[in-house]
Amino acid sequence: MRSAVILAGGRSQRLGREKALLQFDNRPLICWTAEILLSAADELVVVARDQGHAGSLEEIVSDKTHPDRTGIRFTWDSINGFGPVAGIEAGLRAARGRLAFVTGCDLPFLNRMVIQRLFELADRGSGYEAAVPVQPDGRFEPLHSVYERERMQHACQRALERGERKVNLLLQELHVSWVPIEQLLPLDCEQLSFFNLNTREDLEKAQSLWAERR
Template identity: 45%
Template sequence: MGALRSSVILAGGAGRRIGYQKAFLEFFGVTMIERTVEVVGQVADEVVVVARDDDQAERLRDVVPEARVVADPVRGFGPVAGLAAGMGAAGSELALAVGCDLPFLNPRVMELLFDLAEGHDAAVPIREGGLIEPLHAVYRTGPMARACSEALVAGERRIRAPLGGLLVRNVPVELFRPLDPELLSLYNLNTEEDLAEALRIEEVRCGGGGRGRRRRRPGRRSQPLQESL
């Protein structure tokens, strides 16, 4: 195999509820895709970014040239298509899969998921009540790529569908608390309210200074949704 560990970032979300493409949403002066690539690069030997189409892929290559960028093979199938492309492009046996809308990814939690995936086809966090977190999980790339491709052929859009035929280790999110007491690593940005709360949390965590390589107004968006479709 190639790299020992990979990370697959799904960057194609339109972000309709928040009003802007999530990959290019700025969070304390750094786009979410830059922030995500930087953090997952701490635990993975290669980073694969999955774009929604060729146009977005070109833009992403300009923003994160250090990552390998591929495009969804099929439009309209969301994460299933994204994971099919990303897992197929990954050069390692195990790959972390995350969305680009998780501002508080925790390298220690991701390391734990890699460890827990050993001997399984997937290590997927699960919350009380059975809610799974398939876009904050580690997969064995070959089986997951095949399962997602089969789901596409069957016209299946549900992200749970590819998991049905895999040996999945359900990981209770409570196992993360020693490393991430407030489970912030699972916090994602879907709405304006989510963004406002994330900005508040980051201000508190960083003593009011925020974090990022370029200081601009917190929460500035770099491209309106209507201009990106």
């Protein structure tokens, strides 16, 4: 069984708007993200910032994406305001798959084939406990990665106990398959999978690209 986790609890201070609710083709971005992830995994866990926020997202996602709610569950950060480590821990704790793809709610061009390839690279026969894309400049993409669920959850728990907020440091505890994004070019020739929304300029560019691709 494969799981997918969306971290939707961030307050997106730089953008000034909640990323999960940004509109693309008159639908919130989180609904598009949920559709893609449900096509690549067997279940989806949406992580909100608190219980009330989880209820709001559940109404939006279930109504516009999966009315019967099959395969989607909602939870919230284990420590409110702590950042992605708390969100990852909560999402992996709620998930049931041996492997889980973890992502944010601000990547409008997620690619199902890329996600499936990362699952393959982290699968049991490989000996790895994670598949993490690496940019040409050496930057990791920990919020576009597949993890062995129990190992990564335990690493997050230990980080929370230490007060450690940096996801990259957690990767030192795992046997990671580092995946140069060049290897993924045949599946995503424009490399838009990793395009995320941090500023208004990013949003304007994404909406323009979205219109072209649609």
